Amino acid sequence: MSQRVGHIKVTEANAAAYRDSLKIKVFGSTVFPYDILPDSVNSNVNTLFNYPGTPYSTITYPSGNLDSIDEIVIKVDDNIVDFPEQVHAYLFHPHNSNGKLFIYHSGHCMGIAPTEDILGNALGQEPGLVIAGLVAAGYTVLAVPMINYQFNSPVGISCGYNNHDYLFVDGHYQYPMAFFFKPLIASLNLLGRSNYAAIYMCGLSGGGWTTSIYPAIDSSVSMSFPVAGSWPTAVRNAFYAEGDYEQTDLTVFNFLDYHEIYTLACLAPARKMLQINNRYDACCFGGPVAQIFYVDSVKNALAGSNGFFNFYLDETQTGHQISKRALEVMLTFIRNENAYLLNKPADSVTNGMTYFYDIKNNFTLNVPTDNSPLKYSLLKAPAWLSLNSTAGQLSGTVPTGNIISKPDSVSFKVEDSTGRFVVCNYNIKKKRDGPYIFTKFNDSTIAYVLPPFSNSIQQVNPLSAGSFYLNNAQLSILGISIENNSIIKLTFNQPLQPTDSI
Template sequence: MKSIDRARSIAVVPLLLIVSFSFAALADGPGDLESIDPSYYETDANSLIDIGSARDITAKRKALVRYIWMGESFPSGKLPGEVEENITDDRYADLFKTNLMRIDKITVNMDYGLSSISYHFLPRTSNGKLIVYHQGHRGDFVQGIDTIGAFLEKGFSVMAFSMPLLGMNNQPVVDLDRFGKFHLVKHDHMKLLKSPIRFFVEPIVVGINYGTKLNYDEIHMIGISGGGWTTTVCAAVDKRIRHSYPVAGTLPFYLRSNVQRDWGDYEQNLPDLYNIANYLELYVLGSFGEGRVQVQLLNKYDSCCFAGIRYRTYENTMKEVMRSLGKGKFEIFLDDSHKDHKISEESLKVVFKNEGL
């Protein structure tokens, strides 16, 4: 029996080594954060951008709208299902000590019973501008309270959103013809819905529709992580977003394949969407236009996603493309002030400087 047990243990050891090696590979980060793997330069970033004119941009934007809303038009006329004014939420009590006047609760109703709940933070002293704040996969937008407070202190109204199924947003049970009843609890589940990307983008579009009726002078957007991805996509399809600030939200695909944690949830790598407009093209769409700017903020030592300096493989290409188009600007800021996955004070300084503050 001892010899048999010994044989079993010997047989098991190589298997365990293989399994542990596989998991280590899956968890691999970007490696050296001070240099760029030469293989990344084998992709010519310029060759990936199939945009040479304003007409090309209009065509790509229309194609994105057709895809996201399945042939329906851009929902510029849709308004929130409910706006509850002057609500109480003790989590934000400290903001009233600065420049917060009141909070309105906005509910956007969508297909499949999905709903999005956002807060509209209104300042006592306003600069006439609205900024949309979007939280990422970590959950409720209360996690961005410091960022929300910083914008309020500068006189911005802030409309804050969480990603679908997260925060105060619901997780409905849907009855699907081909699959039966199904409880939506994570983003990968949304693959089973028709036009799932719609549920990431439509709440922001509806919020902006509502904000437009309030006659804000300008509308901008900032988001962290999955909210940075949302900022990138929304700025590409909705040109009413004048200045966009995606933070630690995306990198082009050719810079992700060797870093598992940068691959992202399914919405970040949906082939049908990115065959219409890849990430570099989304950056162009979000930047193009009179007075429009996109500043991509990346954390050099980010504990989650998109760390390092790989962006340098496309930074100059993006600037050259925007110069040739003649309207709009794209910039990148590398934040090396911390090692977290967040919007730091340094990044906010860059944003406020761009806003002339």
């Protein structure tokens, strides 16, 4: 799959060095700030900061799996003009625990993460969606919000109050990016990373942005699930040019672009990231096609390592949220229940041919199938290609056209009801029925050969001139070369005649 993004510099061999360099960009040092701690901890709280009521009574044991909630309070900085409010994170303790910690990081629109989960993800329905679902699954959940600059948190939903741009523009701090990770780092330092069998992380919007970057800095996060949080710079500029300053800070993103940071988040040690975006997101990072320009680049960069990156496009909601479906996909991913295509679609066609690919009968699982129904989406395709969403088949007739044609990109998704899926991106290249040979009207001593594919030949062995058949014994090839990575140029000892055959 051709990509719009640049080359990925990060490899398994140099990932640790790039992590150190990234820490210098963010913190000013290769030393991770393990000394940062919260200012206070309030155990077994019944109320939440800036949220009315007690939203978790229905899932508190024995009605549910929630044992208790601790409030973790973090001072961002001593400057109370710039940071007038402390950050309030919450730790949810399950009654029956699986021994694992799951971080939920919220975004720009609410003062605390539980408020975002209830009002945003669950559309106002208590006890929320993500936190409650993770607690029910046995996870200890650390819910962390974004910081504010020179503003206090609102009650309810108020997007854009955080004032993040001015944290950078004012120039009060040498490393402003570090503040975005301080509440999470302080909380993890308090809890102790080694006290958990595994640490996973998800986040929405600004929290999805944080989840895109933090595992590249802190390798204790073994699986990450950023939702509607980021795109590589070139893709972002093409599809969505908005967002706060931290998302485009040149200090960091001129050093490593997002697709390189995704790669780093999966290496040294080998880890996993599943990026989720919402197709119909009214805010950010939506649409059906942006992933075709970078996802395969990250996958290819991780080839040969045990690091793993994948992408899921959620089509179930129209809001800027983590949906029930997205949570199902995350939990299925954690269980290592994966799908793949037994045979890949054909990626070359000729003019006028009939194209066919059976998605349904190529969809394969690494676990026993439960025969759940499959759902299909055609995300991008040329006009001649269509999807039968009942039979799960791609088909169409390739139109006749010019000798040289640019590739067409195709993207489709297939998934079952349990959250196992494949998003497949590929290019369809038109090839010629056979080599096409021509001369220019003013110079018949030179013949040009078009191979089956355009832009398919970069170099040629000079000795290969002898492999051409010539019916004229008086004719010989003096030279062979390549022009424009596509055309073979043959220079002959004499002008070609209409009766000559090559």
